[in-house]
Amino acid sequence: MSTTDSTSSTGVTGAARVERDRLRALLEREQAAFAERNPRSAAAYAEADSLFGRVPMTWMNKTCAHFPLYLDTARGAHVTDVDGHEYVDFSLGDTGSMAGHSPAPVVEAVRHRVEQLGGLAVMLPTAQAQAAGAELAARFGLPRWSFSLTATDANRWAIRLARAVTDRSKILVNSYCYHGSVDESLIVTSPEGGAPRPGNVGAPVAVTETSRVAEFNDLDGLARELAHGDVAAVLMEPALTNIGIVLPEPGYLEGVRELTRRYGSLLIIDETHTFCAGVGGATRAWGLEPDVVTIGKAIGGGIPAGAYGLSAELADRLLGREDLDLIDMGGVGGTLAGNALSIAAVCATLGEVLTEEAFAHMHALAERFEAGVARVIGTHRLPWSVTRLGARVEYRFADPAPRTGTEAAAVHDQELDDYLHTYLANRGILMTPFHNMALMSPATTEADVDLHSRLFAEAVALLLGPDAAA
Incomplete structure (x- = not known):
């Protein structure tokens, strides 16, 4: 590393x-x-x-x-x-x-979109989105991408997709992880097992009904939780960041991948903060093999933008499910997600700044x-x-x-x-x-x-x- x-x-x-x-x-x-x-x-x-x-x-x-x-x-x-x-x-x-405050390429891309092209909230795609998706695919190694406005939403939608494709209900996270305001992530370890993270506001249900938890760097604890057979996905940062940086010990991330495959759970890597590891985040720098990557914040150069990438196998499985409403009211997506302004900012940030x-x-x-x-x-x-x-x-x-x-x-x-x-x-x-x-x-x-x-x-x-x- x-x-x-x-x-x-x-x-x-x-x-x-x-x-x-x-x-x-x-x-x-x-x-x-x-x-x-x-x-x-x-x-x-x-x-x-x-x-x-x-x-x-x-x-x-x-x-x-x-x-x-x-x-x-x-x-x-x-x-x-x-x-x-x-x-x-x-x-x-x-x-x-x-990327720094108001980097010149992003300012120019935003100005061009606003002043010359217009169309900030139009329900039509732009060809530029393909370029943004291709850049993310080249960096993180996952071929299919979709856009959000925040990493929180990217994580929420990835969780829904994981539940749909595995027909399992629970999400496993690390104690004191950070995945935005995702309800399933607000759980910590305790001597009695998983417990609500202190200060959690207005949880819709007890977090133990939706989530399991293991300590970062604890493969034995992860294996015990996955053995229940009800975990749709492990959602994790490759290094903890928002509780202070906690680095993975040698062999830990490889062990997480082996365990998720053994127990039939997907692996979602949240690169929102660990993008600092390099152009393809920790996923590229450390040779990780996730099923899904989520990311937000930095990719827009200050303009709200997030995204999630899927493996080809997972994307094909989801698109082949005729019972899933991925287009209208199925719970995945937002009206302003993938808008022309944020896509322009992503292209400029990734192509010319970071x-x-x-x-x-x-x-x-x-x-x-x-x-x-x-x-x-x-x-x-x-x-x-x-x-x-x-x-x-x-x-x-x-x-x-x-x-x-x-x-x-x-x-x-x-x-x-x-x-x-x-x-x-x-x-x-x-x-x-x-x-x-x-x-x-x-x-x-x-x-x-x-x-x-x-x-x-x-x-x-x-x-x-x-x-x-x-």
Whole structure:
């Protein structure tokens, strides 16, 4: 797995410990500075009475300092807020802008579609969709593609197709996986078996009725669940990402494929976040053989777009089923899915922006970012770790790095997250708000990475105090 690496302080003794009172005092200081330097963002948030939770989408309340920053402009790897502060953006829309903000080829393709051709919501296909499908097929190795507006919808529709073709009811996922707001994915392991993921809102039925769950990197647990014979498909990320990066151990993904075939379950690989592994995601980089690939976010260069690809055998089986309504009200598809605008954006993003050359640049920067974090961890002998997945890097407050989703959830430290995120934001760095993830884009530079390395070192040294350095 040449696009993947992991660096930690394993074996170093005398690890420095975080003093909680000092952490809280520094966090309060940084949050006060955040409020003082961002009065226009604070005012916009206070005035947003018409919005549920005061934000366009409630997850935007995931902020390190009591209110979100409000966007003014975004270009390349940089954004500017309404108070005029510029940031290096390592969040990149939580992968939605992995191509960078408003890349020129995408802007031109969108402008041409809107200004010259029109037809943004017309119930007719465009010939350009064939080109988009062919590009995805070449990258991921699956020959038949269909489009959605989000990866969540791609996953939902793939699940319905899997149930239809296998005549089985349950979907198996990994504990603390991320597949958008798919109901079947909101399940975690517990000593009593599968259990609802904490905080799940308004589940239509008990998640144990629709889903089974196994820990990532646990083939024995996967085999036990598949042996029930009721799993239509295993839906998984080839590496966990949204709970922090959890990499597959040697032989694990090969074992998943062997077990799914043995027990007659389909394998759906969700590449939405692991697309950072290369032009064909982890599927291509690691030689995986899924029945279905789902993907979203990054393929549209910021324009809403998702897709799912099917093996030829699976596509033929589905199209040969006259009892399945794949055209009208069968539950697969949406009126705006595959619209001309999103297809144009996909063609431009894949054809001209997220190229082999771009990924080579992004991976080199991620290695540089990883090395900068590893130096700080080593200098202070911290029991932390840093993990890289292609163009994505994550630092964790555990050493060794977690090997399952449950282990990853257990080492989450909200105060420490908030301190580092606020310190960095106050000095011009944005990290993914949900965790300590940094993503490189084609527009990211070595100077951007080095700024983070310097500020991260400053933040950690300040946290640990004058006597903490090795």
